Amino acid sequence: MRAYGANTDLHSKWGGIVPNPAWRLVQALATIVSPKGVITIDGFNTHVAPVEEADAKMLKQIEVDEAGLKRQFKIGGWVRNMSGRTLTKELIFGPTCTICGIQTGHTDAGAKTVLPGMARARLDFRLVPDLSPELIVKLLRAHLDAREFHDIEIIEIASAPYAKSSPTSTVARAAIETTAEIYGEPPVVYPLDPASGPVGAVCGVNLPPTPVVSFGIAYAGSNPHGPNENIRLSDFIQGIKYFGRVIDRLAHISRDDFKERNTIEAFLPITR
Structure with a gap:
């Protein structure tokens, strides 16, 4: 503006x-x-839009480290004194x-x-x-x-639509199912990423949108978009391994789904 x-x-x-x-x-x-x-x-x-029922269920699995983040950010509290489920929902949706x-x-x-x-x-x-x-x-x-602010200019520098996929999509399944192999525990699945990137421009512009999953290698002290943005080398190496497992699993899921579709088609009765 x-x-x-x-x-x-x-x-x-x-x-x-x-x-x-x-x-x-x-x-x-x-x-x-x-x-x-x-x-x-x-x-x-x-x-x-209101939060869908499936997304609301996923929100219940997400916990924001309120005390730890307030110490890290050096703030006294959250906007509107939000906490708990209300805070999590506001962060994501x-x-x-x-x-x-x-x-x-x-x-x-x-x-x-x-x-x-x-x-x-x-x-x-x-x-x-x-x-x-x-x-x-x-x-x-x-x-x-x-409000009579006709003189205020609006200059659009860049934009992209949001991108949102089902956790049951092929690419999401590949990411979810391989997490424990690399990190030793199941993932916490966010129904929508509160951050942004080129995902919306690439996957959100299609009708229907292209399924997409997002994951990264940051840790609590990475401070993205702030001073001294950083990652740890060990996380970087682990992230490479995880990405490889996701690609491998994606290929297996795609192959299995293809076989299943062909099997179903083979058993369909022929009518005249």
Whole structure:
């Protein structure tokens, strides 16, 4: 999102009579998410699909290490004081609107009395069923216009639909059935990944969507997208072994399913 004021940064002595795009932008942003962290874009939440019964069952198997994560993040609590099942459901099936960064005026060290000529904020939305990138942009534009923020520009940098597959799909079965061989215990299956990547762009755009499963080699201290993002070499090696087992199992499942289909077809009665 971007707002403009004067054609260049000015001395802040003009702040009382020249429009300040920084104030304009933060005022617009304040209408998008409430102080409690609820997305308040008009009509947004009516498009969020209820959690399916099968997904709700999987959610019961997932536990968030609330105390450990709060220590790691150095935070006092979660948004809206959520905990337990409510917190887990919000993490996995709650859509997000995050201000990733704001740029305007003078932000370097030292004092400089500046009235910005431009302000911009980078937002990301993490999608859940039945939201789409096109719908988000449409709703956001209508929401801003309804509040007389016609001058706020929306610039779409990148987008991808969400991707979601059944745990009974061939590729998911291959991943689930081989986990214990490498890691010594069964997997915790997330019905939807709260993170993002190219999966949606590759698998979520097809109708029907291409089945997909996601797994990785991070550990609790990997700090993805943050300072000192890292993985451990032992996890990397183990991940290579796991990936190999998944591919091998995928081939076996595909072969067995093919044989089963042919057997069923062979026993079908011939009618005239």
